[in-house]
Amino acid sequence: xxxxxxxxxxxxxxxxxxxxxxxxxxxxxxLSYWWNFxxxxxxxLMLQIISGIFLAMHxxxxxxxxxxxxxxxMREVNYGWLIRYLHSTGASAFFAVIYIHMARTLYYGSYxxxxxxxxxxxxxxxxxLMATAFMGYLLPWGQMSYWGAQVITSLFGATPFIGExxxxxxxxxxxxxxxxxxxxxxxxxxFPFLIVGAVIIHLVALHFVKSxxxxxxxxxxxxxxxxxxxxxxxxxxxxxIFLIIFCYFVFFQPETFIEAANNIPANPMQTPEHIVPEWxxxxxxxxxxxxxxxxxxxxxxxxxxxxxxxxxxxxxxxxPGGARNRPWxxxxxxxxxxxxxxxxxxxxxxxxxxxxxxxxxxxxxYFLAFCLLPFISRKEEQWLRKRGLPVEIEELLRYESQQxxxxxxx
Amino acid sequence: xxxxxxxxxxYCCLLLIVFTVPAxxxxxxxxxxxSTDSLKRGAVTFQNLCKLCHDMKYLRxxxxxxxxxxxxxxxxxxxxxxxxxxxxxxxTPEAAKLLFGIQPPDLxxxxxxxxxxxxxxxNLLTGYHETAGGVIRNQxxxxxxxxxxxxxxxxxxxxxxxxxxxxxxxxxMFMEWVADPKADQRRRMGYWVIAYLVFLTFLLYxxxxxxxxxxx
Numbered sequence: 001x002x003x004x005x006x007x008x009x010x011x012x013x014x015x016x017x018x019x020x021x022x023x024x025x026x027x028x029x030x031l032s033y034w035w036n037f038x039x040x041x042x043x044x045l046m047l048q049i050i051s052g053i054f055l056a057m058h059x060x061x062x063x064x065x066x067x068x069x070x071x072x073x074m075r076e077v078n079y080g081w082l083i084r085y086l087h088s089t090g091a092s093a094f095f096a097v098i099y100i101h102m103a104r105t106l107y108y109g110s111y112x113x114x115x116x117x118x119x120x121x122x123x124x125x126x127x128x129l130m131a132t133a134f135m136g137y138l139l140p141w142g143q144m145s146y147w148g149a150q151v152i153t154s155l156f157g158a159t160p161f162i163g164e165x166x167x168x169x170x171x172x173x174x175x176x177x178x179x180x181x182x183x184x185x186x187x188x189x190x191f192p193f194l195i196v197g198a199v200i201i202h203l204v205a206l207h208f209v210k211s212x213x214x215x216x217x218x219x220x221x222x223x224x225x226x227x228x229x230x231x232x233x234x235x236x237x238x239x240x241i242f243l244i245i246f247c248y249f250v251f252f253q254p255e256t257f258i259e260a261a262n263n264i265p266a267n268p269m270q271t272p273e274h275i276v277p278e279w280x281x282x283x284x285x286x287x288x289x290x291x292x293x294x295x296x297x298x299x300x301x302x303x304x305x306x307x308x309x310x311x312x313x314x315x316x317x318x319x320p321g322g323a324r325n326r327p328w329x330x331x332x333x334x335x336x337x338x339x340x341x342x343x344x345x346x347x348x349x350x351x352x353x354x355x356x357x358x359x360x361x362x363x364x365x366y367f368l369a370f371c372l373l374p375f376i377s378r379k380e381e382q383w384l385r386k387r388g389l390p391v392e393i394e395e396l397l398r399y400e401s402q403q404x405x406x407x408x409x410x
Numbered sequence: 411x412x413x414x415x416x417x418x419x420x421y422c423c424l425l426l427i428v429f430t431v432p433a434x435x436x437x438x439x440x441x442x443x444x445s446t447d448s449l450k451r452g453a454v455t456f457q458n459l460c461k462l463c464h465d466m467k468y469l470r471x472x473x474x475x476x477x478x479x480x481x482x483x484x485x486x487x488x489x490x491x492x493x494x495x496x497x498x499x500x501x502t503p504e505a506a507k508l509l510f511g512i513q514p515p516d517l518x519x520x521x522x523x524x525x526x527x528x529x530x531x532x533n534l535l536t537g538y539h540e541t542a543g544g545v546i547r548n549q550x551x552x553x554x555x556x557x558x559x560x561x562x563x564x565x566x567x568x569x570x571x572x573x574x575x576x577x578x579x580x581x582x583m584f585m586e587w588v589a590d591p592k593a594d595q596r597r598r599m600g601y602w603v604i605a606y607l608v609f610l611t612f613l614l615y616x617x618x619x620x621x622x623x624x625x626x
Contacts, residue, residue, distance in 0.1 A: 029625065071468045071518075074592070081592045082599075229621050237618045240611030247607060251600025255522065263523040263589075 021207055026224035027231050028213035034108075035211065036238035037101040042199065043239060044094045049192050051087040059139065061185035063178045066141035067265040085254040091133050092257040093246050095280035098126060102308070107333055109315065109322030110212035116312045118209065121202040123309045125195060130281070130305070132191040135184040137278060138176070142262030147275045149176045149184070155288070158295040175268065216320030217400045274350050282347030283340045287366065289351065290359040300363070307370050314370055317377035319384055320400070325393055328380040332369055339365045440529045442583055446478045452584030453477065455577055457487050459559050460517065463506055466497040468518035469588050477587065510555040521582070521589035528582040535578035538563035 008014045058077050060069040073080035102122070105111050111119035138149045153170050157163040172179030213219060249256060257279070261272050277285050287304045291297040315329075323330035339362050346359040389397070442448075453474065456466075472493040474484050488495070499506070503513050521527035530550070537550040538558035546563050548554050558564075560574045587593075 075468060081596065085596075225625065230625075233614065233618045233621050237611065237614040240607060240614050244604060244607045244611060247600065247603050251596055251603060254596070260523055260525050260527070263519040 022228045022232075023226055025207065025227040026221070027211055027227045028215075028219050029223055029225045029230070030213050030215060030219070031211060031231070031234075032214055033234075033238060034100075034104040035213075036235055037097050037104060038206075039235040040097045040239065040242050041094065041101055043242075044090055044097055045192070045195060045199065048087060048090045048094060049196075051083050051090065052189070052192065054083050055087055056189060059185075061139070061182050063141060063181055063266070066139065066181060070140045082250075085250045088258060089246065089250045089254060089256075091136065092249075092278070092280065093242075094129065095133070097242075098129065099280070102126070103337065106311070106336075107323045108212060108214055109216060109320075109329075111311045112315060113312065114209045115205075115212060118202060118205045119312060120309055121198055121205060123306070125198050125202065127305065128191055128195050128198060132188060132195065133278065133280070135188040135191070138181060138184045139188065140262060141181065141266045142259075143264045143266055143270075143272050144259040144262040144275070146176060146266030146268065147272055148277055149180065151275055152277075153180075155294075155298050155301075158298040160295070214321065214324060215396060216322055216325070217396045218403060220399070276348055279344065279348070282345075283343035284347075286343040286347035286359050287363045289347070290356070290363040304366060307367070310370075311373075314373040315377050316374050317381040319381055319389070320393065320396055325390070326377075326380055326384070328376055328383075332373070332376065335365065336369045339369070440532050440579065440582075442528060442579055442586075444583060448580045449477050449583050449587055450479065451577075452580035452582070453479070455581050456584055460581065461497060461499055463499050463501050463510075463514040463556075464517045465499050465514075466518045466588060467516050469497050470494050471497070473591065476591065512555065514556070517585060517588070519589050521586040523589075527589065528586045531582040531585055532575075532578050535560055535581065536562050536575055540564070 005015060009016070055073065058069060058073045058080065060066055070084070073084050075081075077083075105119065105122070134149075134152060138145045153167055153176065156166045156170055159166045168174060170180075171177070172183055210218070259276065276282070284301050284304050288297040288301040291300045317326060317329065319325050323333045342358065342362045343366065346355050346362060349355045470493070471484055471488040471491060474487065475481070479487075484493070491498075499514070501509070501514075506513050521531065524530040534548065534550045534554075537548045538546055538560075539549060540563050541547050546558055548556070548558075560577060562571065562574050562578075565571050565574060
């Protein structure tokens, strides 16, 4: 065995890789359990790819066969129901884990220099994930699949001048049909591998700039510990907790994340009473509906997802540690989280006057939070410095500038 | 440390809410008897009444063996049809269209295709009443062209009405099984999976504590 590894090491940096990226990879010892979610996202990605490949062995991407093939998987394929419920619950778990991962980044200000590229690759991953999930939702060819795809693809009709052509180009037909189903299946199979590629870039960037940590500054070497065994075991323990919750849904409430109407085969002649997207799209869907103009609504919805990318520039505070050491930012963070939840609730309701007003106010707060951040963050820093920073933050800042000087000398 | 405990409790409460919300929304308003006998009686009623007009394309005759029917009983149901054939209505689609104006929907997934499916089915079957004008209408689906197959609206005897309600519940239970035939197997497996995961996670927790103790 030892000789085999020696043989490989002479030709491929196997041992070096394990050493640099695992057993010697320095990780801040003060990471809390909020830092588990990146690993969990990677786990769910693998789960989705593996269960998805097995589903694809039995699925038929044809409007005449798709719905039946899902029921074939549920009833006649050995443990097909398990594979499908793992996959359908996994989609929701993926978004839950990613949203928590993002919320952690926002709370602790981990998007700030030098981690902007991590934040942006993460943003790209979110977009890929949304596209993949949206296309996957069409595949069962149920009523909600069909009408959801019909509504979302028609939004591209808001593109100025060439809207109609764009919609036809996306669908491959004048309405969502067989051409759409086939291409969505092909892309739904392709995109996860693009996601894997983007994840690798995300991880290379991470191992270059190293993990952020709750204190918000780079720790001294003595406060870093090797990733293995400390964080391998911590991640595995977190995975155990995650799997308990996940399996509860898979085995006892698997239909929670499947709309009842999606158990009716797609019928282009009959619109369901109330078309709702999956829960993870609801806040953005609410923003779309809050803006009276179609083009404005689409732009607003796109902006609501993409605006996260400019966070490193909007946040102008130099205080490390994110919301932990910044009382105003902390309030903003919680207001934003509550606002997103309100938007999610509004997105799930049938439109009414009251919901429209709540949705519009929530949309306004959503964007105001980003627009006001540059001013608030700067004012907050001035206020904090005038008031005198807590001793430990002063120390952290002094230490940070010393480190910077040392680096500059080198 | 105290603050830590407070947070842990807070997160546990949040988790609890997450767990109870779907459990509550999935709650049935009607009390159902989930025994196999009730399921089998529901199947017989379905065979004799519902199947006159409705298909169940995802249920094959051989599947009926899974809920405890004997081969002879299934043979009686299927007559000259094959074991692996699915349940087809006795009315042709053309005749049904002539009679009702639409083709009656397939019922294999009905219990999953409505919110609180079994309750919905029960309420629909017992939702017929005679209006002041002497017309029989359904209060759940006023525009339905489905006749009052249980003759519930014209039954006045209290005991007979209760019997009909029981029959409606049995049909709902049978349809719940057809919509999700693996539910029992899934739940049985689920208990073992969760038990195993709880045990595994506990062991991982112990190892985690042990590994991290080296740092102190």
